[in-house]
Amino acid sequence: MTDVEEVLSRLRRYPDVEALNLYAVDAADRLILDVAAEALTTDDSGKIAILGDAYGALTIGAIAAHDLREVRVHQDLLTGELALANNARALGFADRYTVHPLGAGLLDGVRVVLLRLPRALAGLAEVADAIARYADPEVVVFAGGRDKYLTKSMNDVLAQTFSEVRASRGRQKSRTLLVTGPKPVGSPPFPVRDRLDDLDIDVVAHGAAFSGARLDIGTRFLLQHLKWMKPDAREAIDLGCGTGILAVALAKARPGIRVVGTDQSAAAVASARATVAVNEVADRVTVVRDDAMSSAAANSADLVLCNPPFHVGAAVHTGSAIKMFAETGRVLRPGGELWTVFNSHLNYRGVIERMVGHTDVIGRNRKFTVTRSVRGLHDAQQR
Numbered sequence: 001m002t003d004v005e006e007v008l009s010r011l012r013r014y015p016d017v018e019a020l021n022l023y024a025v026d027a028a029d030r031l032i033l034d035v036a037a038e039a040l041t042t043d044d045s046g047k048i049a050i051l052g053d054a055y056g057a058l059t060i061g062a063i064a065a066h067d068l069r070e071v072r073v074h075q076d077l078l079t080g081e082l083a084l085a086n087n088a089r090a091l092g093f094a095d096r097y098t099v100h101p102l103g104a105g106l107l108d109g110v111r112v113v114l115l116r117l118p119r120a121l122a123g124l125a126e127v128a129d130a131i132a133r134y135a136d137p138e139v140v141v142f143a144g145g146r147d148k149y150l151t152k153s154m155n156d157v158l159a160q161t162f163s164e165v166r167a168s169r170g171r172q173k174s175r176t177l178l179v180t181g182p183k184p185v186g187s188p189p190f191p192v193r194d195r196l197d198d199l200d201i202d203v204v205a206h207g208a209a210f211s212g213a214r215l216d217i218g219t220r221f222l223l224q225h226l227k228w229m230k231p232d233a234r235e236a237i238d239l240g241c242g243t244g245i246l247a248v249a250l251a252k253a254r255p256g257i258r259v260v261g262t263d264q265s266a267a268a269v270a271s272a273r274a275t276v277a278v279n280e281v282a283d284r285v286t287v288v289r290d291d292a293m294s295s296a297a298a299n300s301a302d303l304v305l306c307n308p309p310f311h312v313g314a315a316v317h318t319g320s321a322i323k324m325f326a327e328t329g330r331v332l333r334p335g336g337e338l339w340t341v342f343n344s345h346l347n348y349r350g351v352i353e354r355m356v357g358h359t360d361v362i363g364r365n366r367k368f369t370v371t372r373s374v375r376g377l378h379d380a381q382q383r
């Protein structure tokens with residue numbers, strides 16, 4: 001049998017942010033693999049699904065330990081999906097699993113699910129509903145995470161769709177839940193739709209999308225500056241678009257503008273596409289699943305709007321935001337503008353100035369700072 005610890009020790013997070021305090025594998029991954037070991041060995045091949053794997057530890061760990069051939073995988077985050085692909089290729093397991101959106105193709109007839117519990121309860125509710133809806137009635141879900149991110153509400157959410165939710169073993173500040181007995185399901189609870197009257201926008205949100213169908217207060221503050229954002233912009237990017245509120249607000253305010261929304265979350269992309277459609281701006285707004293905006297050409301945008309993330313996966317870390325600013329420096333045309341909002345204590349101004357160009361603070365309230373950065377000709381020549 002393959003030495004699983006040796007395999008796990010070779011996993012990397014790349015292309016997600018890599019740093020000394022950020023890990024590709026953690027104690028919760030190891031615990032889920034251990035608790036599920038018996039079910040994985042006896043289970044029919046092809047009836048195993050893995051959801052929410054961070055960088056491939058669950059998928060590759062299960063494949064390596066039990067010589068599995070046909071695992072089905074869903075990861076919301078593109079960086080996780082790419083990291084799993086890189087790790088599986090490097091270790092020779094690339095043909096042992098298939099990637100699926102959250103739905104029937106992923107879960108149809110599945111008897112064992114390994115689930116890394118998502119932090120957002122609505123994200124968990126959508127995942128639980130999909131498992132109950134499509135998996136085999138005998139399905140066993142091994143759900144786990146780090147103690148610091150687990151709440152009693154997660155048990156309650158799971159108990160809405162499953163008749164048994166039992167706390168299983170705890171180890172090294174991690175815990176698993178054993179979830180069985182899918183209840184009958186009604187019409188799908190997601191996506192949800194809500195109206196933002198003051199913006200005249202309808203928002204559609206899948207469970208894992210940032211802020212659900214509500215308007216984040218940082219986004220609201222950024223939107224108050226919309227009319228000052230580069231008035232002659234023709235091509236704009238909503239970087240880390242979530243449900244697409246910024247992209248849609250910009251498109252509605254400026255009939256001539258074209259906007260691309262990008263997000264690495266599959267739930268965000270599906271939400272933003274639906275938000276764009278219901279607000280009837282699909283002729284000028286497109287949405288792509290991308291890591292930052294790696295598929296955008298250099299010097300191709302006049303305006304970037306960004307409410308950057310505070311997290312890299314579960315950890316509070318500025319790496320994702322900094323990656324977004326670096327990408328903005330590459331993609332903006334000379335004279336192009338980045339407008340961003342951040343919690344004032346983060347004090348991103350220096351880093352934005354270095355990576356994009358001259359940066360002014362345009363707005364500040366009790367919590368947030370809004371900045372405008374202009375990419376200079378000098379910056380463009382240096383890159």
Ligand SMILES: C[S@@+](CC[C@H](N)C(=O)[O-])C[C@H]1O[C@@H](n2cnc3c(N)ncnc32)[C@H](O)[C@@H]1O
Binds near residue numbers: 079211262264293310
């Ligand atoms: C603070 S939320 C803002 C969402 C939306 N723009 C709004 O204002 O409601 C940050 C967004 O960035 C996305 N994100 C995080 N890291 C990313 C990356 N590497 N590439 C693309 N999007 C990313 C998250 O999925 C999330 O939707």
